[in-house]
Amino acid sequence: MAQENAAFSPGPEEPPRRRGRQRYVEKDGRCNVQHGNVRETYRYLTDLFTTLVDLQWRLSLLFFVLAYALTWLFFGAIWWLIAYGRGDLEHLEDTAWTPCVNNLNGFVAAFLFSIETETTIGYGHRVITDQCPEGIVLLLLQAILGSMVNAFMVGCMFVKISQPNKRAATLVFSSHAVVSLRDGRLCLMFRVGDLRSSHIVEASIRAKLIRSRQTLEGEFIPLHQTDLSVGFDTGDDRLFLVSPLVISHEIDAASPFWEASRRALERDDFEIVVILEGMVEATGMTCQARSSYLVDEVLWGHRFTSVLTLEDGFYEVDYASFHETFEVPTPSCSARELAEAAARLDAHLYWSIPSRLDEKVEEEGAGEGAEEGAGEEAGEGTGEGAGVDKEQNGCLPPPESESKV
Numbered sequence: 001m002a003q004e005n006a007a008f009s010p011g012p013e014e015p016p017r018r019r020g021r022q023r024y025v026e027k028d029g030r031c032n033v034q035h036g037n038v039r040e041t042y043r044y045l046t047d048l049f050t051t052l053v054d055l056q057w058r059l060s061l062l063f064f065v066l067a068y069a070l071t072w073l074f075f076g077a078i079w080w081l082i083a084y085g086r087g088d089l090e091h092l093e094d095t096a097w098t099p100c101v102n103n104l105n106g107f108v109a110a111f112l113f114s115i116e117t118e119t120t121i122g123y124g125h126r127v128i129t130d131q132c133p134e135g136i137v138l139l140l141l142q143a144i145l146g147s148m149v150n151a152f153m154v155g156c157m158f159v160k161i162s163q164p165n166k167r168a169a170t171l172v173f174s175s176h177a178v179v180s181l182r183d184g185r186l187c188l189m190f191r192v193g194d195l196r197s198s199h200i201v202e203a204s205i206r207a208k209l210i211r212s213r214q215t216l217e218g219e220f221i222p223l224h225q226t227d228l229s230v231g232f233d234t235g236d237d238r239l240f241l242v243s244p245l246v247i248s249h250e251i252d253a254a255s256p257f258w259e260a261s262r263r264a265l266e267r268d269d270f271e272i273v274v275i276l277e278g279m280v281e282a283t284g285m286t287c288q289a290r291s292s293y294l295v296d297e298v299l300w301g302h303r304f305t306s307v308l309t310l311e312d313g314f315y316e317v318d319y320a321s322f323h324e325t326f327e328v329p330t331p332s333c334s335a336r337e338l339a340e341a342a343a344r345l346d347a348h349l350y351w352s353i354p355s356r357l358d359e360k361v362e363e364e365g366a367g368e369g370a371e372e373g374a375g376e377e378a379g380e381g382t383g384e385g386a387g388v389d390k391e392q393n394g395c396l397p398p399p400e401s402e403s404k405v
Contacts, residue, residue: 021294024210024223025273027175029168029290052156053163060160067153072118075142076111082134083110100132118146167280168289170195175323177272177293178302179251179265179330184342186251186335188228190293191304192276193244193322200287203239203278205230205247209256210292211270226256228272241278243317244307251335262300262332270295301330 023032044051052063083089083104091097092105103126104110113126117139128135174191181187194200207228214220228249231237239245251257260268272293280287302325307318331338 021269021271023292023294024271025290025292027173027291029165029288031290049152049156053160057160060156064153064157067149068118071146071149072111072114075118075138076107076114078138079104079113079135080107080110082132082138086132098129098131100129100135102127102129114142117142118149162283162285164280164283164285164287167196167285167287171200171276171287171289172319172322173274173276173289173291174304175297176302176325177298178304178325179262179298179300180303180328181330182248182250186331186338188249188251188257188272188298189246189304190274191244191246191322192239192241192274193317193319194241195319198281200241200276200278201281203241203276205237205239206275206277207247207249208273208275209270210273211256211268228256229254239276239278243315244319244322246304247274253336255335257335259334259336261334261337264334265298265300266295268295272298299325300332301327303328 025031052060055063079101082100086100088097088099088101088104089106091099101110101113104113109126116122116126128139130136172193172195177188177190179186179188182189192205207230209226209228210223211226212220212222213224230247230249236248249255251260257265274291274293276289278287279285305321305324305326307321309316309318333341
């Protein structure tokens with residue numbers, strides 16, 4: 001019994017050990033992985049649209065400006081070459097000469113006419129004439145290519161501005177994960193919340209354990225990923241994220257933390273990556289928010305402070321307490337040892353507490369002894385009752401059936 005009681009009592013407090021582990025996923029959700037020695041770089045050009053969208057903002061703006069500026073310069077140079085080849089620049093003062101483009105007297109004028117043509121501004125000062133077939137063909141070509149450039153670049157900027165990862169900035173995760181008892185079982189828990197009033201539709205949560213492992217054959221697998229069940233079988237992983245929720249991973253026999261005690265957990269080296277997915281209600285685009293917890297960010301024997309209060313006609317969420325935790329009595333042993341101690345305790349209570357059936361047998365035995373008289377006959381009657389009592393103790397009904405007798 002002393003060992004069983006020791007299993008349920010929290011161990012001595014120990015300061016968490018500082019780790020120098022490199023994060024796989026940053027707290028803000030950025031994956032800390034860089035791709036090197038990529039030889040097939042042509043694959044990025046086959047998906048140029050996605051490549052431009054994935055670029056940083058300063059590079060995207062640079063490509064946006066260059067796409068228009070180079071197009072205007074290219075067609076402006078062609079307009080100038082047409083005017084130069086036809087001799088329009090030599091007959092600027094000749095009113096009887098019909099140029100390809102009226103009032104085009106140099107390269108700057110050709111560049112401005114290119115801008116007017118591609119952007120369909122049309123100031124009216126420089127106008128193409130019907131005596132220039134090559135200019136008409138160039139006008140049609142620039143109008144078509146200009147529309148394609150507009151559609152491509154404006155589409156890239158629109159998608160980049162409306163990227164759903166900006167919506168993920170208002171989805172928050174608790175700064176720490178906690179381990180404590182919930183319904184008599186050890187659970188690993190963390191909290192998620194949404195700062196916006198517009199909801200995430202069809203929200204779901206996942207958790208991954210990132211830890212290196214070695215197989216039985218001696219193969220070393222760095223950053224091995226293991227699923228942590230957060231209610232996939234029961235549907236608890238699908239969230240109605242209106243107010244902050246505490247996500248729980250029950251440490252059972254299928255959990256990788258089944259045999260991890262408090263001290264073993266503090267000495268371990270792992271990272272827990274949590275992923276929240278859903279559709280943005282305003283745009284219908286899929287959004288994904290990520291965060292992670294290292295060993296030092298898992299608090300054993302803590303529970304989250306409540307952030308939800310009932311006000312006059314509504315519920316209020318206090319996000320100032322979103323990351324706060326408080327200590328609670330929690331066994332320092334592993335979940336396996338806790339389950340074994342609880343099983344031994346249940347077995348001890350099962351065999352030590354007399355059932356109502358045994359009490360009834362004792363009363364019947366005492367009544368028979370009183371009718372037969374005192375002395376040896378009473379002793380024999382009591383002995384028979386004791387024999388029946390001893391026999392009944394060997395087949396006690398389970399605790400559920402005791403309450404029904």
